[in-house]
Amino acid sequence: MWCCSPVTENGSRLSYYGLKYNYMPEILNSDVVDVNSATFGGCFLRNTSIAEVIEGLLESKSMFLNRDVLRSTYVPEYLPHRDREVEALLKILVVALRGDTPSNILIYGKTGTGKTAVTTHVGDELENVGAKRGIPCKVLYMNCEVIDTQYRLLANLARSFGKRIPMTGWPTDQVYSEFRSAVDSTEQVVVIILDEIDKLMKKGDDVLYSLSRINSTLDHAKVSLVGISNDLTFTEFLDPRVRSSLGEEEIVFPPYNADQLSDILRQRAEMAFGNESLSNEVISLCAALAAREHGDARKALDLLRVSAELAERDGSMVVHVNNVRKAQSKIESDRVEEVVVTLPTQSKLLLYGITLLDKATESMRKPSGRKIMSTGEVYRIYKRMCAVLDLDVLTQRRITELISELDMLGIVNATVVNRGRYGMTKEISLETPADHVHRMLVTDTRLQPLLDMKFNSFQAQLGM
DNA sequence: CCTCCACCGGAACGTGAGGAGT
DNA sequence: ACTCCTCACGTTCCGGTGGAGG
Structure with missing residues (x-):
């Protein structure tokens, strides 16, 4: 729980949740307050009502003019350092307004390089101009990370033309023909943007094959596909026919460098804060930290937003460099926490086993000080833990896969090695400190029998 | 040079939940 | 109630893999 102590108009500190600023400095000075460990009991709202607290919070001045422009979902009118990409995309898609079929396009680029922003921006403009000129042109945006199966994709496409498709139950072919007939019901050009198209690939490329061939089965309408991917190699796994048809045109979005990120941040900061709420150093630091992670504008914006929020909660009207440092560690630990807490039980158990092995003393360590474990080692511990919890034991094959998933989530690092004989x-x-992961795992009551055991007896029981 | 270890990972298949149509 | 479908999650089978060690 985040605890803030805002300043009211007359300058006095509010006692938020009854915590008197002077009485519990150690809690208020720390970033995070553990609700369970803090002693709220006797003093809860003794001197202020919740309504008064809310009033005070609302009256306290905010440094933000507009918070939402710092979210990566916000698309500004002008996208700095993306003129070339906007132009390239426009040149390909503009033929839609002449009633022709635009070439299918594949857009590549790492996360936060502006692929989605540019594409949706261009798509919106295309629709607007089309509407003004009375040219029927429809742009559909589908995020394949959310809509991650062939059925859901086709169902969503059909629904955007007013068709009623159940969540499940129909054969995929039937959904496809519903979509096809809906599209072809009138003369129009339809541009389908498939964001994170590589996520769809895992479930097979049949739907991409069908969509890329759809024009040959249409009498009135024309369909063009725009695939967006941050994986440059994903076409290698595509059916060659789909690959050639989908990638008629390719646009690569290069990562932003630190200077470009600074420009982007300055543009947004002006909209978000308006005045001199933050120094040049803050912008440079956010840009530099994000540039280090493959020039990710999303990360830079998140950093700036969270830094400002942290500063605001401290009652400050100015963002400082140390707020950025704090924001960086908060973002990382929030990300890990979200992932760990939502893992299925078996994966949590596996991760718990890995943290125990990491803590075990006799260890082979990397130069970084991290313990290195093998699949066999982890699997043996995992099996013993299942016995303690009376859980079904998954096969080693499945566990290998779960380890790979943890690797992809960035919680562990797993590399295949050959140890010869x-x-x-x-x-x-x-990848994350064992204690940190441990703290998140203890919130799961299903692991309680393991957590109740003393570490030593636990090691003995697990034969560590 | 050949063998062998301890797995990896692809493929095919099974199971059960859950929604929709008949 | 039954059938048909998708989908998530899991199993079994089995052909690699490639360097240490004989």
């Missing part, structure tokens, strides 16, 4: 295995190490 000693066989092939994954070398697994924790």
Whole structure:
């Protein structure tokens, strides 16, 4: 829980949730207050009512003019350092307004390089101009991370033409023909943007094959596909026919450098804060930190937003460099926490086993000090833990897959190595400090019997 | 040079939940 | 109630893999 102590108009500190600023400095000075460990009991709202607290919070001045422009979902009128990409995309898609079929396009670029922003921006403009000129042109945006199966994609496409498709139950072919007939019901050009198209690939490329061939089965309408991916190699796994048809045109979005990120942040900061709420150093630091992570504008914006929010909660009207540092660690730990808390039980158990092995003393360590474990080692611990919890034991094959998933989520690092005579295995190490992960896992009551055990007896029981 | 270890990971298949149509 | 479908999650089978060690 985040605890703030805002300043009221007359300058006095509010006692939020009854915590008197002077009485519990250690709690208020720390970033995070653990509700369970803080002693609220006797003093809860003794001197202020919740209504008064809310009034006070609303009256306290905010440094934000507009918070939402710092969210990555916000698309500004002008996208700095993306003129070339906007122009390239426009040149390809503009033929839609002449009633022709635009070439299918594949757009590549790492996360936060402006692919989605540019594409949706261009798509919106295309629709607007089309509407003004009375040219029927429809742009549909689908995020394949959310709509991640062929059925859902086709169902959503059909629904955007007013068709009623159940959540499940129909054969995929039937949904496809519903969509096809809906599209072809009138003369129009339809541009389908498939964001994170590589996520769809995992479920097979049949739907992409069908969509890329749809024009040959249409009498009135014309369909063009725009695939967006942050994986440059994803077409390698495509059916060659789909690959050639989908990638008629390709646009690559290069990552932003630190200077470009600074420009982007300055543009947004002007809209978000208006005045001199933040120094040049803050913008440079956010830009530099994000540039280090493959020039990710999303990350830069998140950093700036969270830094400002942290500063605001401290009652400050100015963002400082130390707010950025705090924001960076908060973002990372929030990300890990979200991932760990939502893991299924078996994955949590597996991760718990990895943290225990990491804590175990006799260890082979990387130069970084991280313990390296093998799949076999982890699996043995996992099986013993299942016995303690009386859970079904998954096969090693499945566990290998779960380890790979943890690797993809960035919680562990797993690399396949060949140890010659000693066989092939994954070398697994924790990416996040074991204690940190541990604290998140203890919130799961299903793991309670394990957590109740003393570490030593636990090690003995698990044969560590 | 050949063998062998300790797995990896693809493929095919099974199971059960859950929604929709008949 | 039954059938048909998708989908998530899991299993079994089995052909690799490639370097240490004989």
